[in-house]
Amino acid sequence: MKLYYSPGACSLSTHIVLCETELTYDLVRVDLNTKSLENKQDFYKINPFGYVPALELKNGKILLEGPAIIQYLADQVPEKQLAPVNGTFERYQLQQQLNLISTELHKGLGGLFNPAFSSDTQEIFKNNFSRRLDVLAPKLSDDSYLLGEQFSVADAYLFTVLSWCPMVGFDLAKWPELVTYQQKIARRPSVQKALKEEGLLD
Structure with a gap:
């Protein structure tokens, strides 16, 4: 997985949750002023809204919006009890x-x-x-x-x-x-x- 983040921004919560899960991830820093990545790629191609976080899954799908992302991550490792069971x-x-x-x-x-x-x-x-x-x-x-x-x-x-x-x-x-x-x-x-x-x- 890849987390598109900006230091100290709301993507920090997703980063913390990733650390809690102990899943493997890569970090991709986003310049929120220029909406570009460190390799100068246009971040709007990842997230058309231009803000972090964005999570790229192994299959290439992109998940947006922090609350959705952190619930998705919690559900990957239910044994960590980072979120209650769905439907409860x-x-x-x-x-x-x-x-x-x-x-x-x-x-x-x-x-x-x-x-x-x-x-x-x-x-x-x-x-x-x-x-x-x-x-x-x-x-x-x-x-x-x-x-x-x-x-x-x-x-x-x-x-x-x-x-x-x-x-x-x-x-x-x-x-x-x-x-x-x-x-x-x-x-x-x-x-x-x-x-x-x-x-x-x-």
């Missing part, structure tokens, strides 16, 4: 969390990277993001992970999104549960491996 209520709870992270947190915080946003617009985004965290944080004071006591692909995604907070000037100190959660996830060997492979750790 718990699987739909996972999808609930992935949708929350994708639509409310990822897009909410990711928008702050847009240099065209005025300070007033940024405040609107930060306030909306804060309200979502006000609901999410108490759950993580009661449970170790988003689905309870078992690490799942949703945790890799949430960790990735929350890791952007310092880059956009958003302070998590109001939610000590989330600070503790981030620190715990960061210590996982899979996370350390992914961060090192992306050049984000010495």
Whole structure:
């Protein structure tokens, strides 16, 4: 498999999950400014939307969209318990969390990277993001992970999104549960491996 990624972008969650699976993979770095690969190939030929992640399977098929990719990967190694079994209520709870992270947190915080946003617009985004965290944080004071006591692909995604907070000037100190959660996830060997492979750790 090949993972098309950009260091620290949302593709990091897929990279973390790949490390958790212990499946064999190759990394292909994408320049999101030029939409090109290191060999100058046009990334739009891989993903017509021009964003990461994209996963190329051994048969040449391309899978897009992070939440779909990480569930696919989890299902390749069910013994790792990175996602509940398909068709169970718990699987739909996972999808609930992935949708929350994708639509409310990822897009909410990711928008702050847009240099065209005025300070007033940024405040609107930060306030909306804060309200979502006000609901999410108490759950993580009661449970170790988003689905309870078992690490799942949703945790890799949430960790990735929350890791952007310092880059956009958003302070998590109001939610000590989330600070503790981030620190715990960061210590996982899979996370350390992914961060090192992306050049984000010495």
